Amino acid sequence: MPPDSSANIQSDRNITLKAAVLEAMFEEMKCDENVVLIGEDVGAAGGVFKQTEGLFETFGADRVIDTPISESAIFGLSVGAAMAGSRPIVEVMFGDFLTLVMDQLVNQAAKVHYMSAGGFNVPLVLRTGIGIGGSLGPQHSQSLHSWLAHIPGLKVVMPSSAADAKGLFKAAVRDNNPVIFMEDRMTYNLKEHVPTGEKIIPLASAAVKRKGVEVTIFAISRAVHTALAAAEILLEEKNISTEVVDLRTLAPLDVETIVSSVRKTGRAIVLDGGYKSFGITGEIAATIGELVFDYLDAPVMRLAAPDIPVPYSPSLESLMVPSVDQVVAKVSTMFGDSV
Amino acid sequence: MTNSLNIEQNLAILDRMLLIRRFEEMLIDLDQDHDFGHYHLYIGEEATGATVVESLIPTDLLLTTWRNHGHLLARGTNPGRMVAEILGRVDGYNKGRGGTLHLTDREAGFLSTSGLVGGAVGLAAGAGFALKQAGEGNICVVFFGDGSLEEGVVFEAMNLASLWSLPVLFMCENNNSGAISAQEGGFPSSEIAASQISDIPKSLNINSKLVDGADVAAVHTVVTEAVSNIRSGNGPVFVEAYSERWPGSRPLWPEQATGVTQVASAWDESLLTGEHKEWIIEFDPLIRFIRNQLAEGLFSKDELFDRDRKIQTQITEARAFGEASALPDPQSALDGVFAA
Ligand SMILES: Cc1ncc(C[n+]2csc(CCOP(=O)(O)OP(=O)(O)O)c2C)c(N)n1
Ligand SMILES: [Mg+2]
Numbered sequence: 140m141p142p143d144s145s146a147n148i149q150s151d152r153n154i155t156l157k158a159a160v161l162e163a164m165f166e167e168m169k170c171d172e173n174v175v176l177i178g179e180d181v182g183a184a185g186g187v188f189k190q191t192e193g194l195f196e197t198f199g200a201d202r203v204i205d206t207p208i209s210e211s212a213i214f215g216l217s218v219g220a221a222m223a224g225s226r227p228i229v230e231v232m233f234g235d236f237l238t239l240v241m242d243q244l245v246n247q248a249a250k251v252h253y254m255s256a257g258g259f260n261v262p263l264v265l266r267t268g269i270g271i272g273g274s275l276g277p278q279h280s281q282s283l284h285s286w287l288a289h290i291p292g293l294k295v296v297m298p299s300s301a302a303d304a305k306g307l308f309k310a311a312v313r314d315n316n317p318v319i320f321m322e323d324r325m326t327y328n329l330k331e332h333v334p335t336g337e338k339i340i341p342l343a344s345a346a347v348k349r350k351g352v353e354v355t356i357f358a359i360s361r362a363v364h365t366a367l368a369a370a371e372i373l374l375e376e377k378n379i380s381t382e383v384v385d386l387r388t389l390a391p392l393d394v395e396t397i398v399s400s401v402r403k404t405g406r407a408i409v410l411d412g413g414y415k416s417f418g419i420t421g422e423i424a425a426t427i428g429e430l431v432f433d434y435l436d437a438p439v440m441r442l443a444a445p446d447i448p449v450p451y452s453p454s455l456e457s458l459m460v461p462s463v464d465q466v467v468a469k470v471s472t473m474f475g476d477s478v
Numbered sequence: 479m480t481n482s483l484n485i486e487q488n489l490a491i492l493d494r495m496l497l498i499r500r501f502e503e504m505l506i507d508l509d510q511d512h513d514f515g516h517y518h519l520y521i522g523e524e525a526t527g528a529t530v531v532e533s534l535i536p537t538d539l540l541l542t543t544w545r546n547h548g549h550l551l552a553r554g555t556n557p558g559r560m561v562a563e564i565l566g567r568v569d570g571y572n573k574g575r576g577g578t579l580h581l582t583d584r585e586a587g588f589l590s591t592s593g594l595v596g597g598a599v600g601l602a603a604g605a606g607f608a609l610k611q612a613g614e615g616n617i618c619v620v621f622f623g624d625g626s627l628e629e630g631v632v633f634e635a636m637n638l639a640s641l642w643s644l645p646v647l648f649m650c651e652n653n654n655s656g657a658i659s660a661q662e663g664g665f666p667s668s669e670i671a672a673s674q675i676s677d678i679p680k681s682l683n684i685n686s687k688l689v690d691g692a693d694v695a696a697v698h699t700v701v702t703e704a705v706s707n708i709r710s711g712n713g714p715v716f717v718e719a720y721s722e723r724w725p726g727s728r729p730l731w732p733e734q735a736t737g738v739t740q741v742a743s744a745w746d747e748s749l750l751t752g753e754h755k756e757w758i759i760e761f762d763p764l765i766r767f768i769r770n771q772l773a774e775g776l777f778s779k780d781e782l783f784d785r786d787r788k789i790q791t792q793i794t795e796a797r798a799f800g801e802a803s804a805l806p807d808p809q810s811a812l813d814g815v816f817a818a
Contacts (some may be wrong), residue, residue, distance in 0.1 A: 276593060277580065451575060455566070
């Protein structure tokens with residue numbers, strides 16, 4: 140249900156990912172008064188990317204809370220608050236600053252429920268922006284999702300599109316565990332039709348974004364759009380039928396959807412904007428190898444960011460993001476095409 | 479405050495302030511043509527950086543934040559190579575890898591520019607530690623904003639520096655003394671419960687000073703004494719240099735809010751028109767310094783125009799140098815993750 144009856148019912152429901160998450164926040168804050176938003180500049184300023192605009196005016200300073208530049212304490216406070224009855228949405232401005240909250244996140248939040256044998260929950264959402272683009276440099280461009288997905292007790296969600304973002308965000312707020320919700324800044328302004336009304340997308344559910352029968356591209360967040368563009372070219376230029384699976388949630392992983400797609404297509408490539416080494420692409424490749432090796436017609440391939448800090452210069456930065464051409468070339472090799 | 483600086487020193491500080499001002503003004507223009515990454519300007523804080531370096535020696539080490547251009551220029555780095563770095567070109571100080579937020583120049587003694595609030599302060603304690611072990615009387619200066627005091631690592635680093643008597647000058651540039659609020663769409667909404675920032679290090683037994691950061695003479699007196707104390711092994715000093723934030727630094731992206739500086743506005747206020755003219759008259763450190771020094775007879779108006787013109791030419795050349803430099807070969811990004 141939209142928050143402010145008439146004002147928010149638009150005939151044209153093509154809205155951006157950023158607006159979709161904002162709508163989810165409005166709705167969740169409206170229906171549960173324990174939900175609070177905490178972070179740097181999330182209040183009257185409406186967020187440095189205008190991603191929290193209007194919440195302060197609607198819900199007031201008691202529930203939309205500006206903080207000092209103290210990421211570790213803000214997050215620690217949110218964990219404590221969640222254990223004591225709040226349902227905080229905590230914003231960390233850049234995914235790079237997650238390094239500052241790691242102790243409270245990994246040693247505290249992730250373990251509370253397990254260590255207390257179910258005595259306590261930590262129902263909170265840590266929302267942060269990630270991704271590469273616009274020369275933000277090595278300390279403002281990292282995509283550290285695989286690092287977080289490694290920790291038992293944390294859920295990691297990464298939407299690629301507006302409708303998914305809204306439904307997943309609502310599920311994240313209602314989840315009784317610490318959920319890290321990571322949006323690629325380069326997807327913020329992508330628009331799509333977002334249905335009105337209550338549409339919750341369960342966490343740990345991947346989505347088939349394009350059906351195909353010869354190869355599956357597994358992707359997440361921004362990389363899903365690269366995969367979809369590549370799939371189109373593969374069909375037109377090489378007559379290859381490509382399936383695109385958007386993982387949507389890294390942890391827990393929807394293993395069922397992954398293996399059933401590979402059973403059908405027999406070929407898999409994994410695409411990610413994070414680093415290649417020790418990351419999600421390796422995890423999925425290994426999962427496929429363990430569970431459906433017999434169905435494979437080719438080795439599982441991976442395309443991800445090279446293992447270097449994200450450089451500033453536009454010419455260097457461009458190397459970091461797997462391109463449509465690279466995906467097309469890589470998939471072609473799986474069909475015996477030499478690049 | 480009376481000026482204990484000699485003529486050469488005052489002129490050197492004037493040149494540095496002019497250089498920083500003209501460099502930063504040029505960047506706003508450069509950004510229109512090149513659209514480089516997010517950046518921050520040092521306009522309004524020049525008196526602090528341009529004066530602090532006067533009390534340092536070449537072997538001292540420095541660290542700074544994203545508001546770094548002024549500190550580097552004050553220490554004598556090449557403006558052309560800085561432009562090249564800001565444009566992400568091969569002739570930049572960091573070969574385009576770091577950009578505006580991470581400019582460093584090893585020769586000038588800069589260890590790092592941290593893009594994370596408070597990030598450089600921990601490293602500064604470490605540099606102080608190594609310098610103390612070496613025992614050659616060098617010190618480390620770290621510049622950081624008032625917002626840094628909100629980060630835990632800054633407290634921890636100051637505690638270590640105090641306990642271990644490390645040779646560190648904590649140079650806190652508090653540009654929040656004017657109203658900067660989220661309500662104006664300003665950035666950031668940083669807040670601290672202490673009524674005075676310099677009270678915080680005091681509680682850790684760190685010698686703490688408060689100074690008008692837009693007053694060259696006052697900064698020089700306080701910093702010279704601090705540096706001499708630190709050099710003689712008496713442990714760290716914390717200096718809070720306060721200033722009235724330049725209106726162009728209130729929005730998320732810098733804006734040319736006060737117009738291109740006219741040095742003549744130091745004596746001819748009729749040149750000033752815009753909505754921020756009061757900031758220029760009362761708080762612009764460059765205009766204040768020119769006004770005082772003219773009164774003291776340090777230079778004539780013609781000499782001032784002359785120096786300003788020379789510096790503007792230097793900046794034009796620096797811009798051309800940066801723009802002429804090539805973008806690095808993409809494949810070169812893969813080199814140098816580990817030291818040999
Ligand atoms: C750890 C961290 N949190 C948040 C930010 C975003 N940020 C960049 S500058 C800034 C304000 C810092 O204020 P201050 O330290 O007073 O420096 P000023 O910009 O006023 O010179 C913030 C919050 C950041 N860069 N690093
Ligand atoms: Mg400040």
